[in-house]
Amino acid sequence: MTVVLLAAAGWWLWARPAPSADGVVEVSVSACGRGWAGPQAGRQTLRLRNTGPVTAGAEVVDPATGAVFGEIEGLGAGATRALDITLGAGDYALRCLPDDADAVTGPVVHVTGGAPRPAPAIVPVTYADLLGPAKSYHAVIAAGLDSLAAQTDALAAAVRSGDRAAARAAWLTAHLTYERLGAAYGAFGDADAAINGTADGLPDGTADPGFTGFHRLESGLWRDEATSALAAVAQQLTDAVHRLGESFPDRQIDQLDLGVRAHEIMENALQSELTGHTDYGSGTGLATTLANLDGTVAVLDVLRPLLAGRLPALSQVDAQIGRARTAVASGQRADGSWVPVAQLPTALRERINGTVAELTEELAPIAAITAPRRSS
Structure with a gap:
């Protein structure tokens, strides 16, 4: 790996030794x-x-x-x-x-000779530098979980009422809120699987008792399972969200996760949402991808004071986020509904995948730039 960073380390000017015998x-x-x-x-x-x-x-x-x-x-x-x-x-x-x-x-x-140095020096990030961004992001997630708790309560009430259309709308609102919290999943522990897990790896697939949370409810709401049977699923979901919200103040967000997730959120969207892998019937993978973009921006916003002097291409990243947002949003119908990924015209699907993939590449250096480095 080749990186360019600036470190405040001491150095000594030694006499130059002779080359080693084997050139190492x-x-x-x-x-x-x-x-x-x-x-x-x-x-x-x-x-x-x-x-x-x-x-x-x-x-x-x-x-x-x-x-x-x-x-x-x-x-x-x-x-x-x-x-x-x-x-x-x-x-x-x-x-x-x-x-x-x-x-x-x-x-x-x-x-001597040759081209100028290949890149400018970049000041390294320390753990102390990351304390402020981590604290700010913790506050962002805490506020998001408060909103999520109210939204899942409304979702559970809509399911109990038997109004499937209202329940579907409430499901999407709450699910997108959760998908905007992308850099904090590591701090959620087992709660993430309970709230937003898939049926992957479960012995009985979507019929497995271990399949819970948003996607279990999605499967039932869009496959016309009786709302009376889904009421317990919805209540289980909102209970899990409330427990997470209550415990989150004592949870720590790994400082290393901030830079890594800036890249991984959109990488996961590319692999899961834009392939339809996590679509259990709602066809809202594009809406989720937009929520993931929001989540990426939330991470960048807290890291921006560190990145401003270290990532010359930051404005290019911002521009690519805008292009990706425009491309993904073009899959929304005039009535506000979303075209399922599998039903997108080939040219549009390729454009969306291309812009998101390019954004993922633009975000990749942030993990290395914001990784705390040892200089002593």
Whole structure:
């Protein structure tokens, strides 16, 4: 993996050692960077060998700023691994990060000629940097769960009334609210399966007693199962939502999840909603995809202060979100209903899939940029 980050790490200017006999560069506390001599500009492969006693990581950095241009992780003692990297004109050093020991930065090597550095330096993210976004996102999810509880109560009441049309409308409202909470599912634990699980892997499929929540209710409402029989399913759903809402204040959202989910929410939409895999009769996969877009924006909004100086393509991501939203929304009929994914004209389906897939690619770097990095 090649990344560009800025780290506030100390460094020492050592005398340049002679190249190692077999052309490898050493990764260790006592000889970090030994063997890296005469570096050339352009694309190349460094052979890094861990000559220390413990597993270590290694990074090619700008010794003046700590900017990282390439890295490997989990290099076992005695192991050698290739690092493909492109170097422009400038100074570089190897930073060695042994497990359970302080980082060590090796001697400076100087590259002349060639193209400018391949990318600008990016300030690394620390766990402290993520505290504010995680707290803000926790508040977003707590508010969403409050709304969801009221909506599932209304859904249960509509099912009990026997008004199938009202129940279907209430189901969609509540389900889309849940689908907007995409980066918090890891904090929901078993509640996610109870609330929004599918029949995948269940012995009896949709008839299995373990099939509960939104999709179980969807299956019954759109396949004309008696509403009297579905009342217990709806009540079970709203009870699960209320329990989650009550316990959520004590739950922690993993700081690492924020950056990862920014990419995964739309990746899951592409694999599940836009294939029809999670459609149990409502045909609302496109509406769910729009809700997932909303969920992605919610994550980006709390991360935006961190991304603004680290992701030059942030405006491009925002523009692609707009294009994806326009494409997906074109599957809504004039009466407000949705065309099921399987019934979309081929050209429109390809356009929707293409724009969402491109957005997924645009979002992918956010996980690496917002991953807390060790610099000492």
